[in-house]
Amino acid sequence: MSYQRVKFYQTGTFTVGNRLLGEDDRTVQGRNDRTNSLNSGHRACQGCGEALGARYALDAVMRATHNQLVAVNATGCLEVFSSPYPESAWQIPWLHSLFGNAPAVASGVAAAIRAKGKTAIRVVAQGGDGATVDIGFGCLSGMFERNDDVLYICYDNEAYMNTGVQRSGSTPARAWTNTTQAVGPEPGNPMGVGKNLPRIAMAHGIPYVATASVADLHDLETKVTKAMSVRGARYIHIHVPCPLGWKSDPAQTIKVARLAVESGLFPLFEAEWGVVTDRTPIRKQVPVEQYLALQGRFKHLFNPRDEQALEVMQAMADRNIHLYDLLATEPALES
Amino acid sequence: MVTAAELVASAAFRDGKVAQAFPSFGSERMGAPVTAFCRISTNSIRSREPVAHPNVLLILDSTLLHQMDVFRGLSDQGIVLMNSTRKVEELGLKVWMLQHPEVELYSFPASDLAERHLGRPIANVGMVSGFASITGALTKGSVQYAIQEKFPGKLGELNAQVASEAFDYVSSHPVQA
Amino acid sequence: MKQQIEGSQAVAHAVALCRPEVMACYPISPQTHIVETLSRKVKAGEIGNCQFLNVESEFGALSVLIGASAMGARTYTATTSQGLLFMAEALYNAAGLGLPIVMTIANRAVGAPINIWNDHSDSMAMRDAGWLQLFAEDNQEAVDLHIQAFRLAEELSCPVMVCMDGYILTHAFEAVDLPVQEQVDAFLPPFEPVQVLDPQDPVSIGAMVGPEAFAEVRYLAHHKHVQALEAIPRISQEFQEIFQRTSGGLLKQYHTDEAETLLLALGSVNGTIKDAVDDLRAEGWPVGAIQLCSFRPFPSQVLRHAVHNAKRIIVIEKDLAVGRGGIVSSEVKLALQGLPTLVDTVIAGLGGRAISKAAVIDTVKAACLEGLEEPHFLDLNWEAINQELTRQAEQRRSGPTPENLLREMGLSGGKIV
Numbered sequence: 051m052s053y054q055r056v057k058f059y060q061t062g063t064f065t066v067g068n069r070l071l072g073e074d075d076r077t078v079q080g081r082n083d084r085t086n087s088l089n090s091g092h093r094a095c096q097g098c099g100e101a102l103g104a105r106y107a108l109d110a111v112m113r114a115t116h117n118q119l120v121a122v123n124a125t126g127c128l129e130v131f132s133s134p135y136p137e138s139a140w141q142i143p144w145l146h147s148l149f150g151n152a153p154a155v156a157s158g159v160a161a162a163i164r165a166k167g168k169t170a171i172r173v174v175a176q177g178g179d180g181a182t183v184d185i186g187f188g189c190l191s192g193m194f195e196r197n198d199d200v201l202y203i204c205y206d207n208e209a210y211m212n213t214g215v216q217r218s219g220s221t222p223a224r225a226w227t228n229t230t231q232a233v234g235p236e237p238g239n240p241m242g243v244g245k246n247l248p249r250i251a252m253a254h255g256i257p258y259v260a261t262a263s264v265a266d267l268h269d270l271e272t273k274v275t276k277a278m279s280v281r282g283a284r285y286i287h288i289h290v291p292c293p294l295g296w297k298s299d300p301a302q303t304i305k306v307a308r309l310a311v312e313s314g315l316f317p318l319f320e321a322e323w324g325v326v327t328d329r330t331p332i333r334k335q336v337p338v339e340q341y342l343a344l345q346g347r348f349k350h351l352f353n354p355r356d357e358q359a360l361e362v363m364q365a366m367a368d369r370n371i372h373l374y375d376l377l378a379t380e381p382a383l384e385s
Numbered sequence: 386m387v388t389a390a391e392l393v394a395s396a397a398f399r400d401g402k403v404a405q406a407f408p409s410f411g412s413e414r415m416g417a418p419v420t421a422f423c424r425i426s427t428n429s430i431r432s433r434e435p436v437a438h439p440n441v442l443l444i445l446d447s448t449l450l451h452q453m454d455v456f457r458g459l460s461d462q463g464i465v466l467m468n469s470t471r472k473v474e475e476l477g478l479k480v481w482m483l484q485h486p487e488v489e490l491y492s493f494p495a496s497d498l499a500e501r502h503l504g505r506p507i508a509n510v511g512m513v514s515g516f517a518s519i520t521g522a523l524t525k526g527s528v529q530y531a532i533q534e535k536f537p538g539k540l541g542e543l544n545a546q547v548a549s550e551a552f553d554y555v556s557s558h559p560v561q562a
Numbered sequence: 563m564k565q566q567i568e569g570s571q572a573v574a575h576a577v578a579l580c581r582p583e584v585m586a587c588y589p590i591s592p593q594t595h596i597v598e599t600l601s602r603k604v605k606a607g608e609i610g611n612c613q614f615l616n617v618e619s620e621f622g623a624l625s626v627l628i629g630a631s632a633m634g635a636r637t638y639t640a641t642t643s644q645g646l647l648f649m650a651e652a653l654y655n656a657a658g659l660g661l662p663i664v665m666t667i668a669n670r671a672v673g674a675p676i677n678i679w680n681d682h683s684d685s686m687a688m689r690d691a692g693w694l695q696l697f698a699e700d701n702q703e704a705v706d707l708h709i710q711a712f713r714l715a716e717e718l719s720c721p722v723m724v725c726m727d728g729y730i731l732t733h734a735f736e737a738v739d740l741p742v743q744e745q746v747d748a749f750l751p752p753f754e755p756v757q758v759l760d761p762q763d764p765v766s767i768g769a770m771v772g773p774e775a776f777a778e779v780r781y782l783a784h785h786k787h788v789q790a791l792e793a794i795p796r797i798s799q800e801f802q803e804i805f806q807r808t809s810g811g812l813l814k815q816y817h818t819d820e821a822e823t824l825l826l827a828l829g830s831v832n833g834t835i836k837d838a839v840d841d842l843r844a845e846g847w848p849v850g851a852i853q854l855c856s857f858r859p860f861p862s863q864v865l866r867h868a869v870h871n872a873k874r875i876i877v878i879e880k881d882l883a884v885g886r887g888g889i890v891s892s893e894v895k896l897a898l899q900g901l902p903t904l905v906d907t908v909i910a911g912l913g914g915r916a917i918s919k920a921a922v923i924d925t926v927k928a929a930c931l932e933g934l935e936e937p938h939f940l941d942l943n944w945e946a947i948n949q950e951l952t953r954q955a956e957q958r959r960s961g962p963t964p965e966n967l968l969r970e971m972g973l974s975g976g977k978i979v
Contacts, residue, residue: 122629144766147629148625148652154621155625156629157622158615161626162583162613164613165611165630166583189621195618395566404736405735431834433730433830433831
């Protein structure tokens with residue numbers, strides 16, 4: 051996909067879109083023949099980032115694979131809201147086994163495809179942060195190290211949301227959850243804990259790792275499409291705000307996601323074979339406070355102000371900006 | 386050790402008999418004493434318990450003689466073949482032998498023999514051949530066949546030489562105490 | 563063709579002939595020789611169109627097979643003991659989803675305390691997960707049951723575990739008649755799935771089922787086991803026609819016709835039991851034996867019929883329902899309710915303790931002459947137990963029980979003071 055730098059100063063949304071792109075680069079959602087892999091009628095909450103991300107990701111995979119896709123889902127929000135008995139919102143072959151085994155189940159689907167020589171069919175495994183970072187971690191690592199031909203997509207809403215908002219290994223520092231309450235000397239999730247799954251994925255040396263956000267759906271589609279152009283173990287980590295668990299306004303899901311990106315707290319980058327190869331630069335760095343202030347799960351940092359916590363979190367964002375070179379004046383152009 | 390039992394079983398099978406071999410179920414730790422069992426019969430073998438009352442005892446590691454009760458359960462008319470360079474009378478078993486006058490004891494340097502041919506003191510092939518020679522329970526040809534089947538190529542040939550020499554050694558050296 | 567071969571190797575040979583398409587294996591004693599042999603066969607190209615995955619855990623192994631089976635592939639793995647429990651969640655999942663996976667269980671005790679030797683506590687722990695459970699008496703039957711298992715599993719869309727005693731059978735070197743490819747192909751057609759992930763015809767598999775329909779789904783799973791009561795003997799019969807030998811079935815009988823006292827057991831101990839029966843009969847005792855092959859489904863009707871007019875049935879089982887007693891004997895009792903037959907529970911062979919013919923004979927005589935306590939623990943060292951109980955009563959910090967017992971039995975040295 052070719053890039054053309056265009057400056058738009060507009061409303062707070064990404065109105066920039068399809069009309070300015072070539073036919074092949076347009077979002078698949080803008081087409082009448084889009085597959086609607088995750089069809090309407092599911093039971094996701096209003097403003098659910100995961101539903102949005104999943105819809106875009108899977109339809110992009112369907113386009114990339116000419117509709118030859120099998121999806122494996124871990125237990126979690128996506129699985130629950132998409133298959134409310136007796137209905138299913140899935141228009142693709144879909145398998146839900148357990149909470150902790152989606153990567154292994156997908157490895158099995160891929161192995162069967164190889165055994166039967168039907169290699170045009172591709173597999174996507176998907177799960178939330180709980181399924182990916184915690185309970186499914188062992189199976190995920192196994193799938194990575196075997197380099198099984200699976201694209202694993204993690205929809206990271208930073209807690210176990212389906213079960214009522216409990217802390218996961220992806221919950222950010224100082225965030226409230228029902229198991230890291232805003233009480234005591236250090237309210238919210240402690241500092242200095244948690245896993246960086248994208249970097250762990252990179253450490254396995256797999257062909258492709260990327261982070262994406264529902265704040266930039268074109269970028270998400272591009273990365274998913276790129277991932278499907280290679281074979282082997284691939285991982286995409288998508289940041290998806292959860293209005294319920296983050297205690298944010300459902301109408302502001304995309305804005306919140308964008309602030310996470312623009313503050314540097316959620317860097318957008320790609321890596322191949324364990325090395326960062328590209329990143330999306332930040333036009334203008336936003337202070338982390340602006341991002342945190344929109345979410346009730348951080349409100350205990352503001353009343354009274356916890357200067358130290360805010361400073362540490364700003365430092366975390368600054369570190370990412372440095373690490374991924376997010377403020378370079380020239381964006382990384384693809385040759 | 387397990388190989389020895391399996392070689393006996395293979396040779397017996399080759400001789401048209403029914404044979405069952407299995408390792409003991411004691412500790413699996415490397416270096417711990419290991420026992421293996423073998424039953425040979427002309428009828429089907431249904432028993433699954435360890436051999437508590439052997440007719441024949443092959444002791445591949447004679448350092449165990451005074452460390453554990455190797456002879457427990459041995460039939461009063463049993464046969465014992467020990468892997469040792471020492472003669473039977475030099476093994477410190479005088480008292481035991483007096484208490485078990487009908488037991489036949491043999492001593493045979495199986496490890497040494499193996500060392501000469503294979504470069505490693507692995508006693509199993511020699512002991513199995515010795516057993517075959519003493520008891521006549523296995524034919525020489527079947528022992529050779531079992532060895533070739535178990536050990537491929539050059540190793541099989543070398544082991545066959547060990548077997549042959551062991552067979553002849555034991556039959557020409559009446560080493561019974 | 564008859565061959566002197568290790569049990570594990572024979573089973574691997576049989577599984578390979580069944581044309582598995584995906585195998586995912588994690589090593590655990592005493593199953594390792596099976597998966598090693600299969601790994602070599604796949605790598606050497608001896609099994610066509612087959613993928614062998616070395617996975618990160620037993621939970622991973624069964625999960626891989628769930629995905630592969632849902633994709634329409636014939637699948638196989640092997641495990642035991644701790645490994646079986648580690649995949650417990652996936653076990654229920656596979657059965658609930660109706661996936662015809664075949665798995666060898668090289669029966670081994672479950673810790674703590676850790677123990678690598680044979681008993682049936684692993685299979686028994688998972689008896690209600692929905693898998694069919696078949697027990698092999700010897701390595702010939704182990705070979706034959708695996709071939710029958712694929713037929714059974716795929717016919718009913720229900721996973722099957724073939725249980726064979728760890729070490730006692732897996733590591734026994736004995737003569738087995740190994741089948742050839744043509745025979746297996748004649749008996750086992752290619753896998754035709756009832757449900758499959760197919761982009762041409764998408765389905766959702768594994769959705770939540772609420773209170774409105776869950777019971778019905780579970781009943782249908784139960785119904786498969788009821789159907790298996792008919793399918794198992796039929797498949798055994800078909801097997802006999804092609805392979806020219808009897809293997810499997812729901813249960814077998816040995817001198818049960820005029821027997822007043824019966825023995826019943828699962829697995830390899832049946833060989834020793836038959837020898838005991840012969841000796842007892844030679845002494846004039848009217849004794850017979852039943853070898854139970856199918857534990858799930860439990861063949862209640864066939865068992866009632868086999869028990870006939872026996873006054874007493876002594877169940878020798880290698881498992882313990884902690885706090886309760888016998889597992890197999892409980893099921894036997896339930897099956898025989900209404901009949902006057904006495905049922906004795908003999909807990910034996912736990913953690914690999916050998917069961918001798920002599921002990922079986924003594925137990926039968928004791929049962930008939932004096933009766934047995936319920937449950938009866940065969941060959942238990944009561945002295946060591948009582949010493950340990952005394953020690954525990956004397957001081958709170960009495961230390962780890964296994965260590966104390968081993969010391970009492972003289973199996974480990976004293977404490978270094």
